[in-house]
């Protein structure tokens with residue numbers, strides 16, 4: 001009995017959350033095109049976002065490329081297909097692993113950062129102060145951040161892909177005597193626009209999701225310092241989950257296009 | 261009863277008539293609840309031009325909610341809120357922003373922007389109101405004037421984290437003053453400060469009022485602050501304006517709920 005009521009309450013809260021998030025998204029689209037635009041703040045946010053995640057993306061990208069190649073080598077050798085390594089690694093990184101890993105890293109770093117920052121601004125009434133001083137806080141804080149993540153994530157993904165490919169090339173170079181030039185030539189020959197375009201579009205949506213969830217959680221942060229922690233924490237969880245949902249939808253749609 | 265004690269539906273007309281000034285803020289029958297939590301249940305209040313009015317109430321009695329209704333940060337469930345002759349809840353965004361530039365708001369926790377320097381904090385309110393101030397490019401003299409008013413001109417390039425609580429409060433006050441408001445709303449100007457710093461803030465408030473002739477609404481639960489600064493007081497109890505009068509009138513009251521405020 002007690003269990004069913006908690007389950008019902010959970011389900012109800014889930015749908016309320018979805019409703020609130022949809023409302024928040026609608027508000028973003030309603031206000032994003034209306035002047036005044038906060039270009040200076042947008043640039044600052046783009047810089048901050050890149051700056052905060054560059055090292056993490058570099059390290060994870062490099063290690064993923066390295067590990068993926070090391071792990072696949074024995075199997076490919078068994079089938080006598082080790083010369084396919086650049087094709088396999090290149091395609092899997094560019095189409096799936098690069099965007100998803102980079103986005104997850106950014107969900108951990110950026111979504112939580114935004115959640116905590118806006119959350120503490122809410123709790124300490126800085127958002128209220130902004131509002132009474134005639135600056136629309138939704139425009140100044142939320143729209144700039146969502147735009148920044150949406151613009152920056154694809155760039156970070158491309159950068160992460162390149163670092164991962166470099167890691168992979170390094171293994172091939174040391175273990176298989178493949179020159180870097182040959183490796184990258186093979187990779188770029190193997191990749192087509194049909195791989196790059198869906199991956200880039202996907203990254204744009206990933207970036208949007210990260211910014212949206214971070215801002216949503218921070219902007220509606222509950223009062224009290226505990227609220228800030230909760231905002232940061234739930235922002236990461238929700239953003240990561242939504243990333244997979246977005247990924248699934250994106251793959252599903254691009255699959256339909258392949259069949260055409 | 262020998263002092264002015266009001267019911268929610270009877271706002272001391274004698275008091276209003278006795279003052280020559282006109283009302284800058286008028287709250288009538290303000291109701292506001294959050295779910296089952298009925299915070300304001302028909303609150304009435306009038307702030308006259310040039311007056312220092314103190315609203316006192318216990319923690320959680322809805323003082324902050326009431327003051328936020330005055331600038332449109334909270335929407336009342338019912339009742340009217342008029343500031344400088346305009347009904348706040350019927351205004352479009354632009355008129356509301358213009359009106360807000362005439363109202364200074366000192367937040368309970370100072371609410372300085374953490375990510376900006378003190379100077380940027382002071383410049384921030386001006387980014388949308390440059391026409392009002394008649395400055396297009398150089399805001400520096402205004403910032404300097406405001407900072408000198410609060411005696412902290414040397415902290416201009418520091419970040420808020422590098423300041424003490426009292427300094428933050430004074431800088432928040434400077435930020436409030438920078439748009440030259442006609443009314444200033446103080447939400448617990450002395451909360452969280454030691455008695456000496458509180459005194460300094462109160463002195464500052466008085467000197468500002470003298471210099472610019474602003475009307476002030478001061479919300480507090482600090483009796484000393486109320487005694488020094490108030491010309492008239494309203495006690496907010498159970499969501500209504502429970503009692504009204506000068507400090508000496510109220511402090512001699514026999515009503516138990518009023519007495520509770522003045523007990524040491």
Ligand SMILES: Nc1ncnc2c1ncn2[C@@H]1O[C@H](COP(=O)(O)OP(=O)(O)OP(=O)(O)O)[C@@H](O)[C@H]1O
Pocket residue numbers: 294297299317318319320321322323324325326368481
């Ligand atoms: N946004 C909100 N959502 C739900 N309840 C709220 C909200 N804001 C205020 N309340 C409730 O309204 C009541 C009054 O809050 P308010 O902040 O006005 O108190 P206060 O008189 O300013 O107290 P303090 O002296 O501690 O600042 C409290 O019970 C609080 O829980």
Ligand SMILES: [Mg+2]
Pocket residue numbers: 323324325368447448
């Ligand atoms: Mg309060």
